[in-house]
Amino acid sequence: MTTAPTVKTLGELRASGHELTSLRSEIRTNLLRRLAAGEDPWPGLHGFEHTVIPQVERALLAGHDIVLLGERGQGKTRLLRTIVGLLDEWTPVIEGSELGEHPYDPITHASQRRARELGDHLPVAWRHRDERYAEKLATPDTSVADLIGDVDPMKVAEGRMLGDPETIHFGLIPRSHRGIVAINELPDLAERIQVAMLNVMEERDIQVRGYVLRLPIDTLVLASANPEDYTNRGRIITPLKDRFGAEIRTHYPAELDAEVAVIRQEADLVAEVPDHLVEILARFTRGLRGSSSVDQRSGVSARFAIAGAETVAAAALRRATVHGEEHAVARVVDLETAVDVLGGKVEFETGEEGREGDILTHLLRSATAETVRRHFRGLDFALLVDAIEAGSMVTTGEHVTARDFLTGLPVLGEAELYDEVCDRLGATDDGTRAAAVELALEGLFLARKVGKDSDGSETVYG
Template sequence: MSDARPTTLGELRASGHVYRGVKDEIRHNLISALRSDSNPWEGIQGFDDTVIPQLERALLAGHDVVLLGERGQGKTRLIRTLVNLLDEWTPVIDGAELGEHPYHPITPASIRRARELGDDLPVAWRHRSERYSEKLATPDTSVGDLVGDVDPIKVAEGRSLGDPETIHFGLIPRAHRGIVAVNELPDLAERIQVAMLNVMEERDIQVRGYTLRLPLDVLLLASANPEDYTNRGRIITPLKDRFGAEIRTHYPIDLDDEVAVIDQEADIVATVPAYLTEVLARFTRGLRESSSVDQRSGVSARFAIAAQETVAAAALHRAVLGGEDLPVARVVDLDTVIEVLRGKVEFEAGEEGREIAVLTHLLRRATAEAAREHLGGLDLGPLVAALEQSGPVVTGDEVTAKELLEELPEVTALAAVYERLDAQSDGERAAAAEFALEGLYLARRIGKESDSSGQTVYG
């Protein structure tokens, strides 16, 4: 921020600064972004043709918004990107409890200061990152947390209970001239939701029988799970009516978007080849389509992200034990996903005891689909014939890339696999070869046996 910014109300007026409400500010900046063809939704994948256009229309209309969607669909991530549509810096009354605009003080204390100081009213500048507030709606959330309560310390100082300056403001008033998000809104007790009614519509707050008229300038956003919305909890009808827009989110529709989410969000400690990431994306999508899985709960994008991180961790574990410098994930590492992450998937009641079988079947199907996609058209017959002549190939959790490559037969078919999968290093070639072997097994062209020690034999 430039040091030349106005520091008093008089200087601010002389600079020609124009006041805009939060919703007008967001509308103005969104229009500018649309006209310049820039993307204010950085990091949001798979919503370009569905959710984003609906949200943009809601913001242009100046509506408060509730996003409905199953867990792990990126609702909170989307809400947080709205900060990018605020002005980078905005003037506030220096020292004001609610960060009011110098042109429009709203609390009794700020109104008194503005009247007494006139053009000498001090002005500070607030960055847009400070104008976003977020609250996870938990059952123990109180009215005081969201709206406010009487501050006993101020009362003890000698002020009367009727004095508006005895109020300690809650989250929503403190988000004045900003964005406030309430995640999992149905989890709020209904009596707490009632306290938000006046804040959203009449723009006043009521604390212990005392009504304080505050023309709050906030954009209120909320997220909710549709299942919670109708069963475990609900948004009360009067509050739902006050949201101008209700937008449904969804999981990525296209496989490429699913992969993009994994690549963007996963914090991995080893190289994971693109075709293995695709296997995990296909696996996640298969879970979302399976009749064995409780689709009301959904299969979060966090499942695929955690799966990618788990596979990379398995590769690092093998590299540490085997003394490898550059760990690369292989097909053998995919099994760790089932072992570690099965608790993240909710199954239908009738599937009790079959969870591992369901996950294993879907993972194999995802691997077979990816193998057909990436290795289709290659003649792997010579590799099958070489395995018949030279004997089986042993891989496993602790078999290093170098050890695996030494066991492989020397055939041109493998060179074609390496070229197709852009495998350059030993680790990448071992991963590519193992992917080809797994593809042949799933196509029932070779056999495969695994034991409890983590060894897998192809032959």
């Protein structure tokens, strides 16, 4: 954040050469400048580059209000918040004005009166773009007063006449004048509340009770919603839907790399989680989205994989702390902890009751097998399989440290198998080496080359 300009009065603002532009022109100008300079206006968004982002850019250039439709966890709210970055970093407002009006264009009675009385001495304050964004989670108990406004009984009690426009307490949308207001889960708003938004969306003014009050509100209205064929809580009324200039469908990442990037970006990891484990979680999530056993109308949120990565990291940290490991690194055995706690984040189809755990385990194993094939294709594990068939056993689990795990591996003579496994996964220390070898062992089990026995706390390959 840079330092706010030092201009303090309307006269100084005029002398500085500042020009008034509408909100939509401001966004359009900043977006075009970034595109022309080759800058990314949408940092932190993955998988939308060729689908959603171009539609959003066209809508903003056209000056349209936008509603995003998509299942949970597709990044709708993050996309809405990113649009704030297209506002000017600092904009002048009349100091103390309730709606943050521009000094050149006061719209409320109070600000107009002050402008007449003070002239060029009208005090000016500077508002950062982060303060020009308001967000409301729509709930059934949201009222017209919350969004539009209502009579303030305290102002009436102070002695003002009931018909005085200055007795109005403005709601969220008028207070977002010269800014952006985002309403999440728009269908959750009662239909009569949606009706109250019609004038704001089309005529760009507000109506509060019986007041004859026309305020030229300059605000960009954004909204998010689940597709109407999924939500049972309500709908967007047709007249309001018609007033949104752009209706854009979001989606989950189409590519695996984008899914992995989202996990890496959003997960708050308390221990190291190797890339191959993040890849397994990403494949696991994508497998759930394609499973006929899962209710695809509700979707499988990106938060599923994010929470999975955080759970796996937490399991590694717990093991390292209990057993005195210096460096906590997650391993394949920690993935089982994710299955134990994430089942409630998935909605299964009717008829799958009682099979949820089996479905999750099967899809996790499929994801693990795909990851093994990708990283270990062409690698000969015959010596390791022979050693295990000859009676060697490898023990792992939440009570087995990386050093103990590596020490318990069978000796394979002069074979360079361990080094090759570790090199392919970039493993350089005990923790990451143990994670790499454990992935190889799990791959051999899934390929039915070795056996596996687990009691929840200890896993033995043999």
